[in-house]
Amino acid sequence: MPRRIKLAVIAGDGIGPEVTAEAVKVLKAVLPGDVELETTPFPFGAGHFLETGEILGDDDLTALAGHDAILLGAVGGDPRDPRLAGGIIERGLLLKLRFAFDHYVNLRPTQLFPSVASPLANPGDVDFVVVREGTEGPYVGNGGSIRRGTVNEVANEVSVNTAFGVERLVRFGFETANSRPAKKLTLVHKTNVLVHAGGLWQRTVDAVSGEYPDVAVDYQHIDAATIHMVVNPSRFDTIVTDNLFGDIITDLAAAISGGIGLAASANINPDGTFPSMFEPVHGSAPDIAGRQLADPTAAILSAALLLDHLQLADAAARVRSAVEADLASRGDAKRSTSEVGDAIAASLSRAQN
Numbered sequence: 001m002p003r004r005i006k007l008a009v010i011a012g013d014g015i016g017p018e019v020t021a022e023a024v025k026v027l028k029a030v031l032p033g034d035v036e037l038e039t040t041p042f043p044f045g046a047g048h049f050l051e052t053g054e055i056l057g058d059d060d061l062t063a064l065a066g067h068d069a070i071l072l073g074a075v076g077g078d079p080r081d082p083r084l085a086g087g088i089i090e091r092g093l094l095l096k097l098r099f100a101f102d103h104y105v106n107l108r109p110t111q112l113f114p115s116v117a118s119p120l121a122n123p124g125d126v127d128f129v130v131v132r133e134g135t136e137g138p139y140v141g142n143g144g145s146i147r148r149g150t151v152n153e154v155a156n157e158v159s160v161n162t163a164f165g166v167e168r169l170v171r172f173g174f175e176t177a178n179s180r181p182a183k184k185l186t187l188v189h190k191t192n193v194l195v196h197a198g199g200l201w202q203r204t205v206d207a208v209s210g211e212y213p214d215v216a217v218d219y220q221h222i223d224a225a226t227i228h229m230v231v232n233p234s235r236f237d238t239i240v241t242d243n244l245f246g247d248i249i250t251d252l253a254a255a256i257s258g259g260i261g262l263a264a265s266a267n268i269n270p271d272g273t274f275p276s277m278f279e280p281v282h283g284s285a286p287d288i289a290g291r292q293l294a295d296p297t298a299a300i301l302s303a304a305l306l307l308d309h310l311q312l313a314d315a316a317a318r319v320r321s322a323v324e325a326d327l328a329s330r331g332d333a334k335r336s337t338s339e340v341g342d343a344i345a346a347s348l349s350r351a352q353n
């Protein structure tokens with residue numbers, strides 16, 4: 001019996017459909033003959049909301065939950081569109097998925113491939129992974145505003161950090177660090193100012209570190225971490241951090257390692273109760289959408305993370321090698337989104353035969 005993978009595909013908005021098509025193409029090219037890929041498209045996104053008024057209902061969550069994994073392109077429209085104000089898509093769709101499916105690990109690997117130029121003069125060996133918490137922090141929606149629109153307005157956005165949530169993330173961080181050659185974990189936070197949340201994170205790292213004697217532990221404040229990431233990124237191996245710091249630092253990580261078009265991510269539910277979701281770090285890029293200008297590499301590398309998650313490590317490694325070879329072969333000539341996907345898929349199909 002061939003193994004069947006049921007993949008839900010939320011192509012989304014802007015460049016989402018363009019890059020997702022290439023990721024699916026690559027998945028089809030790399031999967032061994034005894035693995036069948038069944039993709040089911042879901043229309044969610046800003047465009048779907050504007051057409052139908054629907055964002056993501058309970059029935060939709062039930063339908064998605066019946067899949068082995070979710071591949072997402074990007075969602076979100078023009079930030080100036082008043083109909084999309086208040087993060088209606090980001091909160092009502094993307095974060096709702098991450099929260100409903102308990103994607104408490106947001107894994108964002110950063111690697112400077114040998115042939116890729118970094119804006120840093122001396123990047124050194126850039127190879128680290130950010131283990132970002134995905135279901136807590138200031139993202140939970142615990143906030144509000146009083147006297148809205150007046151000069152006396154007061155707005156709150158409370159960061160929620162639970163012992164349960166921090167510990168499970170920190171444990172995943174130590175497992176990740178322990179599995180990597182450098183075995184180094186850096187907690188990134190702001191313990192000098194956010195003393196309550198920071199204290200919980202620091203105490204949790206201290207407590208769990210006792211179980212991982214081979215992992216060296218370091219700490220950096222988020223502001224200093226941005227300096228180190230630019231001046232000496234090779235000092236990082238595994239970064240453990242909260243939801244918001246992780247969001248910001250992974251855009252910086254992308255920028256130093258070849259750009260946002262190469263940055264992949266995985267929203268993981270490690271115990272497998274719910275499907276994990278794989279998506280590029282980037283957004284829907286309305287400024288370049290619909291013109292085949294987007295680099296699909298981030299989506300393709302996200303598909304490699306999906307393969308890892310489904311225990312298809314060989315296929316994942318082959319996608320990464322094909323991407324590495326493709327990056328090395330890139331000259332000055334601009335290729336379209338589908339030309340990049342075609343080239344990577346073709347090299348995988350050739351290797352298969």
Ligand SMILES: NC(=O)c1ccc[n+]([C@@H]2O[C@H](COP(=O)([O-])OP(=O)(O)OC[C@H]3O[C@@H](n4cnc5c(N)ncnc54)[C@H](O)[C@@H]3O)[C@@H](O)[C@H]2O)c1
Pocket residue numbers: 015019073074075076077078079090094260261262279280281282283284285286287288293294295296298
């Ligand atoms: N996971 C997601 O769905 C996700 C993530 C981030 C932002 N968003 C949403 O996307 C919309 C646009 O957000 P933004 O402009 O802040 O960020 P963005 O990542 O969409 O774009 C930032 C810049 O990077 C460029 N870029 C992004 N992806 C690229 C690619 N694959 N190849 C080449 N260039 C690329 C864009 O052209 C733009 O100049 C917003 O609605 C935002 O909320 C969604």
Ligand SMILES: CC(C)[C@H](C(=O)O)[C@@H](O)C(=O)O
Pocket residue numbers: 076090091094095247281283
């Ligand atoms: C669109 C937004 C909600 C999202 C986040 O902040 O997590 C994005 O920036 C990301 O990095 O995936």
Ligand SMILES: [Mg+2]
Pocket residue numbers: 247248251281
């Ligand atoms: Mg982000």
